[in-house]
Amino acid sequence: MRLVILGGGESGVGTAILGKKKGYEVFVSDFGKIKENYKEVLIINGIAWEEEKHTEDLILNADVVMKSPGIPDKSPIVKLLLKKGISVISEIEFAAPFTDATIIGITGSNGKTTTTMLTHHLLKSAGLNVGLGGNIGKSFAWQIADNKYDSYVLELSSFQLDGIVNFKPQIAIITNISPDHLDRYDYKYENYIDSKFRITMNQTEDDYLIYDADDEAMNDWFKTHTTKAKLIPFSLTKTFSEGAYLKNNKMEIKINQEEFTMDTEHIALEGKHNMKNAMAATSVAKLMQIRKATIRESLSNFQGVEHRLEKVLKIQNVQYINDSKATNVNATFFALDSMNTPTVWIVGGVDKGNDYNELMSLVREKVKAIICLGVDNKKIIDVFGNVVDMMIEVDNMSDAVRMAQRLSEKGDAVLLSPACASFDLFENYEDRGKQFKQAVKNL
Structure with missing residues (x-):
């Protein structure tokens, strides 16, 4: 049985591995580029593949085709397969x-x-x-x-x-x-x-x-x-x-x-x-x-969605946490409340009329340094300026993360929990969270 897979991403490579294990003759074809890590997996498993093209002769002889969800039915190769009566299914069906x-x-x-x-x-x-x-x-x-x-x-x-x-x-x-x-x-x-x-x-x-x-x-x-x-x-x-x-x-x-x-x-x-x-x-x-x-x-x-108290990495025994989804004080209260180690807190953005005093007792108890990441940080500085030992202003994510690394020591946490909207420096909270994660990975 010949299994042809269109798309060499997560679902495509996963299907290739299962197909190979179950005795299929497997071929993976991707019209774009296949990521290096997926190529390695295909090579190690002895699975034939091609990228940046769909070779019809190698595809139209399939017994069954698994199509990645991103490829529409209207794409030329899928139309050809359906015209020939070849079954085109999704990963879950296979x-x-x-x-x-x-x-x-x-x-x-x-x-x-x-x-x-x-x-x-x-x-x-x-x-x-x-x-x-x-x-x-x-x-x-x-x-x-x-x-x-x-x-x-x-x-x-x-x-x-x-x-x-x-x-x-x-x-x-x-x-x-x-x-x-x-x-x-x-x-x-x-x-x-x-x-x-x-x-x-x-x-x-x-x-x-x-x-x-x-x-x-x-x-x-x-x-x-x-x-x-x-x-x-x-x-x-x-x-x-x-x-x-x-x-x-x-x-x-x-x-x-x-x-x-x-x-x-x-x-x-x-x-x-x-x-x-x-x-x-x-x-x-x-x-x-x-x-x-x-x-x-x-x-x-339960805490487990991206940008919501998401543990990113531990570097030199400092835990970096992405809570970019915290766009108000209430959400940040929950985040700070869950911290059980000294915390370097990255905060700021577009203020929605925040009352930061609600966070005062938690900041006194848990926060050792504050990094203000926003265009206008005056209110945060006014409220917490005398409460923490260190307060620094930055205007981009990589500076914020590099600064946090300097201010943290073993056993601490670095928490991005802005309590604000993100539109002053970022597209949205996801963009802010992704930039944070990338900056942490670049340390």
């Missing part, structure tokens, strides 16, 4: 038959990364042998080739779902649906909605679909379509005999005659949209029969 693990698939326009990370955190904290993959982390196929997990939590984009035939998760989540990527769907919103619902198309009566019952697009879909899966809705406004909802500042979840409640104030994730993400993830945990105490603890200590 990989799933090679595992008998329980699969939890999560899709949606927004919130799917947080929900995926939180679901993985809940299951892992309970001691389950669980992998994380799909649209984030290590390739699903690669993980199946390498290690044996009993269950997988997969973040799935609509592009990945477009390439499935038989794939089905035992538990599916659709977080929400809003118009996105319509250029790939002939500018028809209904095509995009249908694409998301492909996650449930092969589910049976033994499977579950967890969905946002407040979502207009989903409610409309259910008026004209059905799924065999058992439905578990979640909502901020409605209540259910089976599902997840809010009542008197408590999250309540009723599944299979069992009830779980938790005060919303103890859930680490903030904001209404995150409450929904927490409901969806907790519904999975209940279906997987995780103990209530474990769920409560995991929901209260």
